[in-house]
Amino acid sequence: MVASSGCVPARPGPRTPSPDTSNPPTRADAVADRSRSLFAQPWIWTDERGAPVQLSRWGGTLLVVTLVYTSCTTTCPLTVDKLLRLGDSFRRQGRPATFVLVTLDPSNDTPEQLRRFKATRGLPADWHLLRGNDQQTRELAGLLGVRIMNESSHIIHDGRIVFLDPQGRLLGQYSG
Numbered sequence: 001m002v003a004s005s006g007c008v009p010a011r012p013g014p015r016t017p018s019p020d021t022s023n024p025p026t027r028a029d030a031v032a033d034r035s036r037s038l039f040a041q042p043w044i045w046t047d048e049r050g051a052p053v054q055l056s057r058w059g060g061t062l063l064v065v066t067l068v069y070t071s072c073t074t075t076c077p078l079t080v081d082k083l084l085r086l087g088d089s090f091r092r093q094g095r096p097a098t099f100v101l102v103t104l105d106p107s108n109d110t111p112e113q114l115r116r117f118k119a120t121r122g123l124p125a126d127w128h129l130l131r132g133n134d135q136q137t138r139e140l141a142g143l144l145g146v147r148i149m150n151e152s153s154h155i156i157h158d159g160r161i162v163f164l165d166p167q168g169r170l171l172g173q174y175s176g
Contacts, residue, residue, distance in 0.1 A: 039168035048114035069105035
């Protein structure tokens, strides 16, 4: 079931990615994905500086991943606030972690827009904001168990934060 809280964009326009409703992820899929490494995926993402990156770049450390988009006014701001608190907690405990936020709206969230979002939200300099193509964004959402419903004016999605081990395998998730 898709989360009932939606993200209403600040600007109108088509939203991507479209969900694959023919084969939505199930709880069993999420459990099966625990043994799969996201680092094995061939995806090339673009970071907020416009540089190409792969998720495997951050191998060897705990990886905290979530899907957001910059024009969201409901779910995403709450998720980002949770991430900021989580990051503060990790720093206080001396637990190293890499934070990666992937946009659900790659057609509108350009590297410049991601940089602006990072600055206005006060995100730490060492956090990474990524955008990819529609297909890899949908695939990542599916592997992480994030459900998306694309409506004409906004994207409804889970506010899920996913934890990956140093080898890129699912450790757990925080949904809220």
